[in-house]
Amino acid sequence: MRRYLARKILVYALTFVAAVSINWLIPRLMPGDPVRTMLSRGSAGDPETMQAMRDYYESVFGLDQPAWQQYINFWTSLFQGDLGISVWLFPQPVTGILLDAVPYTLALLLPAILLSWIAGNRFGAFAARSRWLDNTLLPLGYILTATPYMWLGILLAWGLGVVAGWFPTAGAYGFSSIPGWNWTFAWDLVMHWFLPFASLFLVAFGGWAIGMRNLIIYELEAEYSNYLEALGAPRKLVRRYAFRNAVLPQMTGLAVQLGTIVAGALLTEIVFGYPGLGNLILQALNNRDFFLLQGAFLFIVVGVLIANFVVDVVYVVIDPRTRTQMQGGGA
């Protein structure tokens, strides 16, 4: 058990190193002068700010130093929590801008991931081996999971927002509301949150439901299911065992799918102008703000790694094999 987690942590540590190295390497590998590319579409107009930005970036890139020195400098500033200064919002530090956006992304992602996983599993288990549901709702599940996240978002924003007028379609709260701890503002937040959440939820839900349905069918084919049935165990009991066995691979699937769902959240945020990391990435791209872009990348990778680790720990806890080992004090 400890070996298993140690191995996982090693993989995650190496992934982090790889992500940081990608961040360091890409601007240096690409053709052209990175500083010039960055400033070519910077938002600052007056020459004084321009000069300040140029000086800053040249000192950060330190292109006159040897490559290994640049690489070490990169890591040093990273550990000091310094991800550079934004071009778009010069001279605000990137770390602060990102930290302001993270809560919005998490508010979309966490409920969408958890609820879609739970509901999708329940529903998939329910639909498996029921001819009517299989033939009507299964194709629907496949279509949902094949839908590009942003397109479902666009459709919802158009249908329920623009045409029906039930929900606002942009931002995290209305222009007229004043942020504060009161019910009107909270309601405003919820209304703005609902559509992006719903589109994320629906696409992910389709995937989980199908995955569960397939797994349940495999489990019902297994020897133990046949044996139980032959003993005359009630159908409900057999299915309950099948479900418990199928949840484990779905857990692994959750870890694998995290990156995809996070990407989906970024795209959805862009559709709805929701002020999370996805929107920052769009702004960073439009303003050629590479520090902000790379900072967002690191934030996302770290988030995905943490979430993966949480899934690993939960897996160890719910898998009866490893759980017994833990309780027996072994391994």
Add this chain to the structure above:
Amino acid sequence: MSDSAIEAKAAQAETGVSGAGGVRWRDTAHFAVRNPKLLIGAGVVLALLATGLVGPLFIDNPPNAYVGPKSAPPGGGYPLGTTSFGQDVWAQFVFGLRATFLVGLVGGGIAAAVGMVVGFTAGYRGGLVDEVLNMITNIVLVLPALVVLIIAAAYLEARGIWLQGCFIGLTSWPWVARAVRAQTLSLATRDFVDLARMSGRRAYKIVFREIAPNMSSYLFMTFILLFGGAILIAAGLDFIGLGPTRGVSLGLMMHSAVSWSALSGGMWWWFVPPGLGITAIVGSLYIMNVGLDEVFNPRLREL
């Protein structure tokens, strides 16, 4: 943007060899033509492919040319209306279909190739090679593909569909490598593989002549899933504005529709067709895959 059907497949792969490698071709064909899921899925995909191949031949102007009235709804000379710049949406759609299929083919193909090479090598060689490849696979698996692609594409001044496909292929292979490795591991200890090894054949020959044919149906289905996944990732990149710098794609159409406020303008004909096209292609591929699974795997057939 793969889905969890893939996970089910991977999970299935880890429990043993799926499908029936030894089923005769005629048997397979017999069940294939009687499987509605396969027929409907393949039908939709082929119809859209044909539209993408033939449609552009009937369009005289380049897809991004400003040809018609601005913001015209469908009807008249423009079956899908025009954009707010007077571009023909139908023209963009058929050219976009082409781009979508191309990116799926390139991205899916490269991902399948890399995944298979890594999976076969790791599973067959074992030992240190396996450890190292496994580590690399796990690292690439955890990195969120789209975000890596955003970083890489952001620095490129000129981007093309081929390059996009290559990038996508290079980031979306890990789950294939894992599944192929698992199957290879279980096959590599079989008697017929031992026999081939004793006869002194080269390793790559054993892999391609003895091991791969036993999972050919699985590999084919994997490619279909990768194809769909590559299309979805490409659409995401295009939507962010990192699509091909010249030309059209379905994702790029959605990008411009949203950027030029087609939503508040109620110009549904601008953003519904591209998304619908992608959903139809990828959804049909998935449904086709379920059908193929039933054709190849006798246990799943509903008799």
